[in-house]
Amino acid sequence: MHPAPSVIIFSTLSGLGFGLLFWLGFGMPGPTGLTAFIFFAIAYLLAVGGLLASTFHLGHPERAIKAFSQWQTSWLSREAWCAVSALVIMAIYGAGLVFFSTRIAVLGVVGAVLSLGTVGTTSMIYAQLKTVPRWHHWSTPAMFLTTSLGGGALLAGQLRFALPLLAIAGAVQLYYWISGDSRLRDSGTTLASATGLKGGSIRAFEPPHTGTNYLLREFVFVVGRKHSHNLRAIGLGLGFGLPILLMILPFHHVLAGLAVISHVAGVFATRWLFFAEAEHVVGLYYGKRTA
Amino acid sequence: MTQLPTATQKKLGLVIDLDTCVGCHACVVSCKGWNTENYGAPLSDQDPYGADPSGTFLNRVHSYEVQPDEGHAQLVHFPKSCLHCEDAPCVTVCPTGASYKRVEDGIVLVNESDCIGCGLCAWACPYGAREMDVAEKVMKKCTLCVDRIYNDNLPEVDRVPACVRTCPAGARHFGDLGDPDSEVSQLVAERGGFDLMPEMGTKPVNQYLPPRPRDAEPEYDILAPYLEPVADTAKGFAGWLDKALSALPGGR
Numbered sequence: 001m002h003p004a005p006s007v008i009i010f011s012t013l014s015g016l017g018f019g020l021l022f023w024l025g026f027g028m029p030g031p032t033g034l035t036a037f038i039f040f041a042i043a044y045l046l047a048v049g050g051l052l053a054s055t056f057h058l059g060h061p062e063r064a065i066k067a068f069s070q071w072q073t074s075w076l077s078r079e080a081w082c083a084v085s086a087l088v089i090m091a092i093y094g095a096g097l098v099f100f101s102t103r104i105a106v107l108g109v110v111g112a113v114l115s116l117g118t119v120g121t122t123s124m125i126y127a128q129l130k131t132v133p134r135w136h137h138w139s140t141p142a143m144f145l146t147t148s149l150g151g152g153a154l155l156a157g158q159l160r161f162a163l164p165l166l167a168i169a170g171a172v173q174l175y176y177w178i179s180g181d182s183r184l185r186d187s188g189t190t191l192a193s194a195t196g197l198k199g200g201s202i203r204a205f206e207p208p209h210t211g212t213n214y215l216l217r218e219f220v221f222v223v224g225r226k227h228s229h230n231l232r233a234i235g236l237g238l239g240f241g242l243p244i245l246l247m248i249l250p251f252h253h254v255l256a257g258l259a260v261i262s263h264v265a266g267v268f269a270t271r272w273l274f275f276a277e278a279e280h281v282v283g284l285y286y287g288k289r290t291a
Numbered sequence: 292m293t294q295l296p297t298a299t300q301k302k303l304g305l306v307i308d309l310d311t312c313v314g315c316h317a318c319v320v321s322c323k324g325w326n327t328e329n330y331g332a333p334l335s336d337q338d339p340y341g342a343d344p345s346g347t348f349l350n351r352v353h354s355y356e357v358q359p360d361e362g363h364a365q366l367v368h369f370p371k372s373c374l375h376c377e378d379a380p381c382v383t384v385c386p387t388g389a390s391y392k393r394v395e396d397g398i399v400l401v402n403e404s405d406c407i408g409c410g411l412c413a414w415a416c417p418y419g420a421r422e423m424d425v426a427e428k429v430m431k432k433c434t435l436c437v438d439r440i441y442n443d444n445l446p447e448v449d450r451v452p453a454c455v456r457t458c459p460a461g462a463r464h465f466g467d468l469g470d471p472d473s474e475v476s477q478l479v480a481e482r483g484g485f486d487l488m489p490e491m492g493t494k495p496v497n498q499y500l501p502p503r504p505r506d507a508e509p510e511y512d513i514l515a516p517y518l519e520p521v522a523d524t525a526k527g528f529a530g531w532l533d534k535a536l537s538a539l540p541g542g543r
Binding site: 057060066067074080130132187189193197199201203204206210212215282286 | 293294309316319343344345346347348351352353354355356357358359360364365366367369371380382383384385386387388389405406407408409410411413414415416417418419422423425427428429485486487488489490491492499501502504
């Protein structure tokens with residue numbers, strides 16, 4: 001799949017922002033006044049900033065309101081509902097903390113669940129797609145959710161949760177990669193099943209056109225194996241390894257800030273790979289997949 | 292609504308004969324022509340006369356080579372457009388309800404004024420049947436020429452999809468695949484029509500007919516029968532002469 005910057009920025013930043021809102025909703029930490037304002041401002045900048053970035057990949061963002069209508073079948077519509085209701089409820093909850101020093105616990109918990117639900121529905125947009133075997137697996141939502149929870153805990157300063165959660169998130173990420181590498185092959189979808197042709201080995205002889213097209217630009221993106229390995233190491237190291245190491249060291253605000261920056265950079269790398277490495281089966285028709 | 296109908300009254304679709312298709316791309320051209328001038332936004336081209344042309348097409352023809360273990364390779368031309376699946380994954384993923392499957396005939400359509408151009412339906416389609424138009428930024432797909440097949444302003448012979456009407460080889464057939472007695476259903480039964488990517492569970496309505504196996508080439512010489520002697524044993528005067536000459540010394 002084409003690694004569109006808008007979607008990578010969205011999933012990285014919103015994942016982190018909603019992760020932070022999750023912890024704030026449970027009162028971990030439970031600041032009031034100006035400190036609460038700063039925490040909520042960071043969470044909203046990340047979550048809303050990411051959501052805004054995602055609208056850049058829409059052809060007609062002015063009609064985005066219509067995306068709320070099909071929640072019964074569409075994960076994208078459910079994501080829209082979750083995101084907006086989480087942001088509205090957390091805004092009321094946050095206003096209580098900032099202006100009235102009051103924690104309305106029920107709102108916080110509901111908002112926290114909706115925040116995590118937003119990350120979950122985002123991940124299901126990808127995991128539901130049979131056409132991308134690498135994504136069509138439980139490890140996709142597991143990876144999105146653990147990364148968001150771990151990153152959110154890190155940003156919320158909940159080190160006793162952040163440490164184990166980031167370790168789990170790193171392990172899930174690794175499992176997602178290793179198990180994902182053979183998923184297209186194991187899916188049973190090949191050029192033979194795509195064309196239904198029998199009686200010998202099949203190869204794409206001529207494409208339908210001499211130039212490129214939307215399908216090739218959007219769905220056929222090939223990453224070199226060497227690049228992929230390097231980026232995986234960078235993503236795992238920066239996203240999870242280094243932040244864990246920095247958290248083990250004696251606490252200092254500079255180290256905590258470094259841990260957050262390193263985590264965000266690492267997650268960007270993993271999310272770029274998430275799209276770039278995903279093989280859409282339509283590539284088979286163009287002879288672009290070796291499976 | 293993006294909820295799929297439990298059943299449709301008809302299952303209109305295409306039957307594509309891979310044995311007959313000659314790969315001329317006439318269906319591609321007629322499809323682009325009709326659908327650029329009629330239903331919905333035109334199918335745009337980018338840099339059409341330049342170095343890097345590309346454009347929106349609802350129907351494309353691939354060519355594949357099948358190499359058997361022994362013997363010559365077979366070239367198969369393979370037109371591909373929307374299969375109007377019964378269980379269309381492109382419809383259910385749509386967040387706005389722009390994509391829908393019609394109850395009356397099973398055609399999958401996009402209401403372009405509701406499309407936000409998120410592209411998720413194209414991600415969900417395993418066949419590459421949907422393409423985002425770069426100029427209009429809405430999703431385009433085969434409409435089964437819904438604006439031809441019910442069009443009373445056209446002569447009856449033209450009330451079929453443009454690709455079917457134009458195919459010079461008769462490789463494309465249009466009809467109701469939900470009716471087992473229709474010509475297209477009979478053709479599918481007779482020729483062993485099949486689904487593309489059946490493992491995806493999309494239950495495509497469009498069917499493909501397999502290429503027939505190549506005729507085995509018998510070994511014979513086309514001129515040999517004409518060069519064989521007309522008579523092996525001579526009769527009458529020629530027979531007496533042959534015998535008499537053979538009896539002479541040095542005869543055979």
